[in-house]
Amino acid sequence: xxxxxxxxxxxxxSLRSPWRLxxxxxxxxxxxxxGKGFDVILIISILASVMAVMLDSIANVRFAYGGLLYRIEWxxxxxxTIEYLMRLVCVGRPLHYAISFYGIVDLLAIIPxxxxxxxxxxxxxxxxxILRILRIFRILKLVPYLKEAHLLLKALKASGRKIAVFxxxxxxxxxxxxxxxxxxEGEINGFTSIPRSIYWAIVTLTTVGYGDISPxxxxxxxxxxxxxxxxxxxxxxxxxxxxxxxxxSFNTPISTQACPECSxxxxxxxxxxxxxxxxxx
Numbered sequence: 001x002x003x004x005x006x007x008x009x010x011x012x013x014s015l016r017s018p019w020r021l022x023x024x025x026x027x028x029x030x031x032x033x034x035g036k037g038f039d040v041i042l043i044i045s046i047l048a049s050v051m052a053v054m055l056d057s058i059a060n061v062r063f064a065y066g067g068l069l070y071r072i073e074w075x076x077x078x079x080x081t082i083e084y085l086m087r088l089v090c091v092g093r094p095l096h097y098a099i100s101f102y103g104i105v106d107l108l109a110i111i112p113x114x115x116x117x118x119x120x121x122x123x124x125x126x127x128x129x130i131l132r133i134l135r136i137f138r139i140l141k142l143v144p145y146l147k148e149a150h151l152l153l154k155a156l157k158a159s160g161r162k163i164a165v166f167x168x169x170x171x172x173x174x175x176x177x178x179x180x181x182x183x184x185e186g187e188i189n190g191f192t193s194i195p196r197s198i199y200w201a202i203v204t205l206t207t208v209g210y211g212d213i214s215p216x217x218x219x220x221x222x223x224x225x226x227x228x229x230x231x232x233x234x235x236x237x238x239x240x241x242x243x244x245x246x247x248x249s250f251n252t253p254i255s256t257q258a259c260p261e262c263s264x265x266x267x268x269x270x271x272x273x274x275x276x277x278x279x280x281x
Contacts, residue, residue: 024091080106096277100264159245178199184223185215189217190214204231205234207231259274259281
């Protein structure tokens, strides 16, 4: 019995219209003049929106230019709404994109402004302020346009288990040292409980050193010195783990091609099919 090659099973012709394919090329690809122009306009709009939100939080600026900032916000919201709808239209699987990380970010970029219309009144001022601050998340929309961001995310994902083991080790150390300091210093010197002593251990081990709690006895100060020295050694561990994985990521070329069906990115340079849904690239 002859077996059909997997790549032949996966190679399905696109049933979408040419204008949707062209729209996908402009919105999701960055290796064409139209795609680069679209990205530049979108990046400028994102930065302008975030800047408007920040300026709106300044009382004097809001009093003097509140109306202008309001109009700018609505113009940018409509622009992001059109962009979000176009992304849903041009991909083969709109729902897949809508529930993806970037799809949710795109939705969060436009929802707060519309919700502020249906939550008027002084009793909802706090809620509206929270919704307005949510617009800051538009800065996350910049992530897809930074090639280095894909490499960094890939490195972090690859080193996830090693970092988890590292964090478990750090957690164990702070519990041990915190409990030890609670016994040595006691409540009289500010170490009123084990959780508070663990807080001191975390602040000291991370070399932050707020100084709100400090050991007063000779033994406690000796233990604190050990924790401080360990802190310098521990800081270098996650840096080395991520650096190694990043070097592997830079050695593996990544394509800028986005899947026309599920909009997934991060494919290898020689990939012919999407590694997430199997559609032809």
